Amino acid sequence: MIPNRIRTSLVATLALLGLAAHAESPTDPQGMTSRVAACTACHGKEGRATPDGYFPRIAGKPAGYLFNQLVNFRDGRRQYRPMTHLVDHLSDDYLREIAEHFASLEVPYPPPATATLPAAVLEQGRTLVTKGDPARQVPACVQCHGTAMTGVAPAIPGLLGLPRDYLNSQLGAWKTGQRHAAAPDCMAKITARLTPTDITAVAAWLAAQPVPVPSKAVARSALTQPLPLDCGGVQ
């Protein structure tokens, strides 16, 4: 028979242990924060910031999208040597866990950078993002990425809160065949129809938009129309 007092403290200890398993302290060497220290050196504390204006924010992006990108780097569909080197020998399970870790973080966004390009360029960007260009069969970005442009769970990323340089280089890389997604690669088809000026305009306008609250990706059911193209990464 265990005395009551001891039993209570035992239960309390067990409860604390249980809590510790869920809410890790940031300094716990076995916690996820420690395990992803290699990521946050570039992507910023909690994956939120971009000190030199290039590395994209990863905190709060849809887990499916982040997982797809990690696998794409590992399997050579995306080319960025430092990323490929890091994830080279990591299993799908672990990459999914890392993706879910960053997806679960809710950290506030800084205000967007002030747009420096002429108003006409920004207007061209806004039109392409919100309306597309039916004459060239370019769908509007919002058709897939959501009207709020915060992405669609689980695999379509948001487009806001990213550095202009990063947006520019990703769209450019898709157009030149440096970046790929799982086939059918819908973004490759869309960027093939864009001119370099279109890409500059879209990136400039997107980078100048504030991130709405809530900033999370919306559910697939929030899309009013079916996706305009087949995308391998979005099943």
Place this chain on the structure above:
Amino acid sequence: MKRVLTWGLGGLLGLLALGAASIMWLDSADAPPSANPRPVATDAATIERGRYLARAGNCAACHTRRGEAPYAGGEALVTPFGTVYGGNLTPHATTGLGQWSTDDFWRALHHGRSRDGRMLTPAFPYPHFTQVTREDSDALFAFLRTVPAVDRANTPNALEFPYDSQLALKVWRALYFQPGTYTPQPAKSAEWNRGAYLVNGLGHCAACHGVRNAMGATIAGREFDGASIPGQGWYAPALTLAAEGSVAAWPVADVVGLLRDGVAPGTGAGVIGPMAEVVARSTQHLSLADAQAMAVFLRDLPVRPAAEPPRVRPADPRTLDRGAKLYADQCATCHGERGEGQPGAFPALAGNRAVTMADPSNLVRVILQGGYGPSTAGRPRPHGMPPFGHVLDDADIAAVTTHVRSAWGNAGTPVNQVQVVKLREGRD
């Protein structure tokens, strides 16, 4: 005078003829394949064994390109003589091994010759694979027969002249290659012999860890004395030096852990860089018995006396100060203020051989590009090191490496900026 000249010329011609004759004689040792090759095994056990052996030999390292079909070839291997591309090993009829027989495959593995008799470049490690038994060769081939056929033409090798010629290969083989089989050493245990067979044969560990001569041949007796890996900027530590990668003082379980899990449970040593790839693709799949056999053999390698430390100018105090400050800012959170690390997460740098060994390539490399150990059954969720190549400049990296090599009782030599520049730019 004329007579002397004639005699000299005659002698020279005689020597050449003798040389050619001996080359021909050695060459004729490679009997052409028989007209009635052994049939390809189709039973599940042999195929499974072949799959296991293909992993033990890390065939995919050169024969599978990132993200592409298994064993369809095309991966580049950089050598000091040019770049060699792994061939298509799938059973495709025209671009793969579809027309090959078990004899053809054996000839490649054992004699280093292709199906058409062409001599293969020893970048394909047949000087090691020649020790593989015929039975294992046939099992490997039986497995490769089951891989989905891929229509992918082989990428021609890009070797510099004269290394791209059959004549050069003929001379090279006459000098440095003889087909052989593994001869068990009766004085050693069956386990030791199994380990030696795996390490020296399919494992081809000496391909990276062995010292090569100017012609790229591994020097006999120096198979585990440590070497730089061409084109990668990494150094494969000597497995015969206590100050580098010798495991003579480790328990068997630590060697097994390093090979199968990517981390030694006792010492906490882990793999990163090219050895992480070896663990990920090859040694993590070894059976416990085979990993133990390799450990027994590797622990028994002779330990050479340490070389005289090179005389180098001691680091100046300003560099050491800069290094210490950088360490406190960038490294101490994980590796500890006194380089003590955090067990099970971040390695200690104090007393760490990978930090202090004479060749600082790996230390600089890991700071430049960071890296994760491999996900394995024993350690599915490894910790990682961030890349600092874009955060720290060459002088910073020289300073911080010099600091960690000399702090907390470490006795490594200083690293200068020129070494860092070379490692950053040339990868070699």
